[in-house]
Amino acid sequence: MLDFGIARAQTSPHLTIAGFVGSPHYTAPEQARGQAVDIRADIYSLGIVLYRMLSGDLPFQGDTPWVVVEQHVVANPLPLQDIRPGLPEPVAELVQKAMARDPEERFQTPNDMAQAIRDVLPEQDHAAEPLPTASSAATASLAATVNLEAIYQQAQQAIQDE
Numbered sequence: 001m002l003d004f005g006i007a008r009a010q011t012s013p014h015l016t017i018a019g020f021v022g023s024p025h026y027t028a029p030e031q032a033r034g035q036a037v038d039i040r041a042d043i044y045s046l047g048i049v050l051y052r053m054l055s056g057d058l059p060f061q062g063d064t065p066w067v068v069v070e071q072h073v074v075a076n077p078l079p080l081q082d083i084r085p086g087l088p089e090p091v092a093e094l095v096q097k098a099m100a101r102d103p104e105e106r107f108q109t110p111n112d113m114a115q116a117i118r119d120v121l122p123e124q125d126h127a128a129e130p131l132p133t134a135s136s137a138a139t140a141s142l143a144a145t146v147n148l149e150a151i152y153q154q155a156q157q158a159i160q161d162e
Contacts, residue, residue: 024065025058029101032069040103043113047098047106054095055083073101090120 022031026048028041051059059077062068077099080092094116100106107113 024068025060027069027072028103029073030103032073038103039110040106040108043098043107043110044100044103046113047095050095051077051080051099054080054087054091057083059099088120094120 022045026045028037028044031037031041048059055078060068060071060075062071080095081087081089094113097116098106098113107116
């Protein structure tokens with residue numbers, strides 16, 4: 001479900017917009033530039049999903065798909081902490097790293113991202129006070145991706161089995 005499959009889909013006949021794979025709102029900058037993509041493009045797309053979950057909006061908007069795609073290459077999204085001031089800084093940094101324009105600055109593997117998510121999740125303490133709303137939303141959003149490694153491995157196994 002979270003494997004956007006961009007790296008594999010490049011050779012697929014299932015293109016969405018005149019030779020374009022995927023949704024413009026979730027397009028990695030390297031894909032928008034027509035460069036080779038790998039799993040880090042999927043990590044970028046997952047960063048967009050997390051951004052949307054935490055902010056309530058997509059980071060890039062436009063009147064046409066091409067305007068949106070261009071923004072992935074040249075624009076910076078509004079910082080999450082400007083939208084959600086109570087959001088813990090490590091959570092905002094995690095999403096920012098996943099959405100880095102340069103693939104080398106992103107998490108290099110799903111395992112790396114899953115570990116970073118585990119590192120920012122609070123310890124499970126049932127006696128603790130309820131978290132503030134922003135922290136609860138962040139925790140819920142990040143907890144939803146903790147199994148990214150397992151999902152990725154299942155998707156890769158399914159691809160190999162085809």
